[in-house]
Amino acid sequence: MKKLSKEPLNMLIAGVGGQGNILLSFLIGKALVQQGYFVSVGDTYGASQRGGSVASHVRISEHTCYGSLIPSGHADVILSLEPAETLRMLCQFGNPDVVTITNTRPIYPSDVTSGHAIYPKIVELLKLIEKLSATVIVIEATDEAFKLGNPIFANVILIGALIGSGALPLDKRSLEPILKENFPKEFDANMAAFNKGMKLAGH
């Protein structure tokens, strides 16, 4: 078990209901527990999942299980499946030291589609995300997932990017058996997505 860069190490996984937040936090949490860490994962279930903003709070410690929610301003890593959600999370949980890994593909809220609200241009949005982060890793995860045949792979690509970034005390070897266990039939495709993510994060 590697020593944590911070105690506790707080990670947020942000997205929109249906994108696979719970799966991501589950896979990462499982890998962390297998490495010997104490982990708390607070997820969003039920009604609030239906197209709403969702966030999984992953709290990693060498000593104890922390509460299920990260206090405001205390996120160390933000992994996000949707760029407006990245900014939303930064505004509440960010701080000058936060490492941000974000997808670029927007999912438009109904107020934007109907013309009642404006969704910032992606270029602008990424600039603002940079303003509120110490480091930003931008991953075109959905576009890459389409190349792999299914937009749903975006989430496993992002796990790859997270591991590639070195923001968590996990490596490829710690994730591989967990992906195998959870995707017995589609392991190869998911591993390809994972490797793609690692590569995109500079590995």
Next chain:
Amino acid sequence: MASIELDASGTTQLLLGNEAIARGALEAGIGFAASYPGTPASEIMDTLASIAKRMGIHAEWSVNEKVALEAAAGASFAGIRAIASMKQNGINVASDFLINLTMTGIGKGLILVVADDPGAISSSNEQDSRNICKWMDIPLLEPSNAQEAKDMTKWAFELSEELDTICIIRSVNRVGHTRGNVKLGELPKREQRAYFPNIWNMFEPKLSKFAAGPFPWLHNMLHQKLAKAQQRFESAPFNWYMGPDKAELLIITSGASTACCTEAVKELKLDHKVGIFKLGTTWPIPENLVRKQLSSSQRVLFVEEVDPFIERSVMELAANLPTDSTRLIFYGKRSGHIPSSGELHPDVIINIIAGLMGITYQARDITYEKKAKELSMIIPGRALNLCPGCPHRATFWAVKNALQLDGRDGFVCGDIGCYSLGFAAGGYYQLRTMHAMGSGIGVANGLGNLSKFGFEQPVIAMVGDSTFLHAAIPALINGVYNKSSFILLILDNNATAMTGFQPHPGTGMTATGVPTFHIDIEALCRSLGAHVEVCDPFDLKNTTTTLLRLMAEEGGAKVVIMRRECEMVRAKREKRFPYVVHVDPDICIGEACGCNRVCTRAFQCPGLIYDQEARKATIDEAVCTGCGLCVDICPHGAIIKKVVET
């Protein structure tokens, strides 16, 4: 193999709080589990059902919570440990049986897990079910994390048998829906044989135990059980104190707030000044332990969700303390220091403790805070919406149009399920009433019987298939019997969708995946004497004309079954629709068309977006399921579906 069935005592697994409760029940050797789906309780039964066959237990989704508890009690009477689980609204449904059950006692250990939803995150209220324990004299346990949830569940079975009464475990959203490290215990290996003690002796309470009746001594016996529970709670492993011998502030807390308080004290570096007294057994409260702890501080802060439950109990106790302890100062919901409603987020708790200790708390760098506040203003909100491809969207669209065309100010009485989102934009703001399971049709019963007061508005009640079977059948019978006039739309999507697509008696499948008799909702409604029609919600024209016709006809209780499978359930099986949908940019002329952007402004399927640069509607191919419903919405024929090989 799922983590919760591992015969690997001593190993650590990452378990959801609800999975941990299921594991605790397995470690206690349960043989029977029953539940009705409801957030945040559903995963207890989801988990038990998934391993039931292999573990040799009976696990069922019951038709409602009352039957679930009754069935579990039946197993207990025959000597099989049993667990019933439900959300906070469910315990109200079960309450009539529950209070009588406290009179008779149990056979083998019987536990009811009630999962409350502070903040009403996925509920229509934030009831604090602990009050029921006080009202009904039921021993109450409150876990604070996944490990404790497992340990407490196992412990509760022993307690239940020792006291000969049902015990309640009250979980909350942030316990049941939080994953954490859980060290597994032993799984018992023993053969169980069920046998009902077939004895009846009215004058010997010990022997007549499974019948409640006009026997006040049973109530007295229950009070004795509760006194014994209090004694056991004095030394229960779930109550602890952490902090200095004499504290400047004593925090009394329970449940999910425990970890928040611990973190807040650490964050504010107050470990040497502030003590935390955590209670896991909260009714009856362990009076001696509490009395002892109260002597460690003059100032006491109560941190609990939702009602001031422990707060009231402790203050009641303090009123009987010697006079010198009347100098105790209490802070909590009663004093206004803790918000009287909503979930207690860590930020709230940190700030309250900081305030009481005279500390200024700054969560992060001030310049950053300012910038973040400013930027948060530009992020568009994200309203909840029905999923792309959802048949309910089609139903709401037809209902909205039919009511408009009818023109007599008709409206919809709503109910509990995914279609509750009909109160918002996703269902075109169509719902006018929404309360409990089955209440839409119940309320419609009254509205539909007001003609003698000049009431002429058409009344539509809307209920899902699972909710219909759970609580709406008596109301439909009532409507037919008492000649009320309404149209009941049964949104039959073949699943309990909102809570995780669980099967129900209308699906022909049990919780454990065994095929079973399929309740024919259509035939059932006909047999009750209602006029019944069936529509496919995706046939918008037929649904709209059917509704218009039924509203125009003579009164009476009419049922329209809107039959189409939940898209999420269908997609898991069949992957995608055999269509690819696109907007023809040569035909769509955006705002220039007279349609007022009906597809993106009114219809609001998440799969349809508006390209601001091209000034035309377009399909978001990462979201669209290819259902093709929107093809019928565009008045210009610009949305096109092509059949493709799948």
